[in-house]
Amino acid sequence: MTYIKRLPMHGPTPTFLRQHFLFAGLSDPQFARIAATARQLPIRDGQEVFRAGDPAERFFLVESGLIQLYRLSAAGEEKVIELVRPGQTFAEALMFMERRRYPVSARAIGDSTLIGFAMAPFHAVLQESPATCLRLLGAMSQRLHQLLQEIDHLSLHNATARVVRLLLQAAPEAGAKRYAVEWQTPKQVLASRLSVRPETFSRILKQLSHAGLIRVHGRKVEVLDGEGLERWAAGPE
Structure with missing residues (x-):
């Protein structure tokens, strides 16, 4: 050691x-x-x-x-x-x-x-x-x-739902509609933790951006529609 x-x-x-x-x-x-x-x-x-x-x-x-x-x-x-x-x-x-x-x-x-x-x-x-x-x-x-709850989220939800849940967990309070998240961890490490490939992680962020739910600025992600993210988490595509 x-x-x-x-x-x-x-x-x-x-x-x-x-x-x-x-x-x-x-x-x-x-x-x-x-x-x-x-x-x-x-x-x-x-x-x-x-x-x-x-x-x-x-x-x-x-x-x-x-x-x-x-x-x-x-x-x-x-x-x-x-x-x-x-x-x-x-x-x-x-x-x-x-x-x-x-x-x-x-x-x-x-x-x-x-x-x-x-x-x-x-x-x-x-x-x-x-x-x-x-x-x-x-x-x-x-x-x-x-x-065990975290394992359930990882195993029972698809890749998009895992990324969405990561964003929701960063909310300053339950039900927050707009807030900002800044990654303190390299994206490839976050992707591995969520059991997705780095390119998949980036693609999902782009997908959420195109849907008008988030805006990405480098390591900073601005959540524009917390309720919309909740709906994605509850019923992922």
Whole structure:
């Protein structure tokens, strides 16, 4: 595993960490034990955090930036598994596995800052407290439900509906009719995350533009008709 530098944790506050489901159910002494293992890790744009098969000793929370989790096919093509945003964690599930090796690779998209936590102390805390385990299990079950909903959207809707749903999810509030979206992620990465080809992604944006639903300016997309997008999502062509 490659780090740029290991630093004492000074940026994130306990309140910031406590908002995450992994830490919300910990007692103050338990949280102090975990926080003592935290390291703030600045990662440069394009730098690998870890590669598939590396020994898994830490899980991570994204403090700033964006992390791409991906796998390589037999042909060497990258498949984006997930885009991890600020406030989200990744690799935490490996704490519960006997063979702790990262199953995917992780790379920074843009300069990013992570907080790395040692898995062993967290695992020890859970072994010592069944009540804490149950609280964490409930929180992780809710997250699993959200991920299953996302899988349903990806598998049951066609490519156009996936792109439309991406635009709708970026709305500042439910039912917003006009708003702007600016991609913080390269289009090819977004396309891979949505399981569509980059050229298909671009074609769908053009199709929505011709329909008068959006206007595209480079990385910025102006949604002109949120209600119209809702209708596309509900009944894609």
